Amino acid sequence: MKEKVILAYSGGLDTTAIIPWLKENYDYDVVCCCIDVGQGNELDGLEERAKLSGATKLYIEHMTDEFVDDFVIPCVQANAVYENKYLLGTSMARPCIAKRLVEVARLENATAICHGATGKGNDQVRFELGIKALAPDLKIIAPWRCNDTWKMQSREDEIEYCKAHGIDLPFDASHSYSRDRNLWHISHEGLELESPATAPNYDHLLTLSVSPEKAPDDSETLTLTFEKGIPVALNGKTMKASQIIEELNVLGGKHGIGIIDIVENRVVGMKSRGVYETPGGTILMEAHQQLEELILDRDTMTFKKGIGNRFADIVYEGKWFTPLREALQAFIESTQQYVTGEVRMKLYKGNIIRQGSTSPYSLYSESLASFTTGALYDHHDAEGFINLFGLSLKVRAMLLAEREK
16 A cells, blocks of 8 residues: 655645645655635635545544634733734644644554645744654655755746646636635735835735725724633623634724734745734734733733743744743743733724723722822822832942042
């Protein structure tokens, strides 16, 4: 019997071209595995396309809830944002996908896993670190790095290769951005985006959203409810976190929320330019941060900000299955013990406008924050505090003045 290779299959151009290429260059049975993390209608026609391309079997693994609960929510709780903008949509999905690819490989007694990530991108790092951490014995095949056998250097080349093998594709190179979609976001690269000097063509680009200019003239208000840092209800209706994100995507997309244009620093050392649509995720992250402002003390918030940035780097670099990620997540989860309450927000033409937050664990005290002297705080107490707090500054100034005499 032939050995089996598990192909991480999206149904897109790259992974479709890889099926006949694998059969031509390796003596494997190709088992395609598509991990459903919320791609929506992108999965339509996948089975037929895989079989016509030469695959012996196709798995479609529905992992949306696991993706959200085990990978997205920890990043929300961490307020993890890469380089101030990117909400890690692709980065969070890769360890979830790698984990299931390994499980299917074990189920099929496969000896290798193949992915379609290019040799210039981050995903090759993320997939392969995940596979190495979970199944170090499995061989990894990365066609884009196989210089002797992979002759395709562009999307046009891949389309011609597929045509030559009788594979009919529902897209062409002139309208073919490189996209990655899941429940959390969709990313866009390629075409005019390859030049940072060129404005994105939002009329052709946007999939989940409209531009702020085309958003409705009327605003919309919503309420999000959290328990221990986890979203549990939208507008008073209890839902799974994945359902909340799905609903927020509709609301946020309608009002042009969460569209970013970024030049980011890839793990492999180069800069890349892309546009990300994260309508629901942007709303959810903003609501979570607003709630934390009420609840976390100053020292914890300051320290957690640094942890959140480090967590974002770890996720971006594909180091999910590491002791450091586990340790940082344990700290983050401990800070979420009292992050419970409601956040109200208004959506309007790309903006999220605060409408108030409440929590039974709020540290905000109106009596303390007001200008009226209360039982817990006396204005005169500040004088002694300032004297001690600024003592080193005063001593230094006195010594410098003495030396200048």
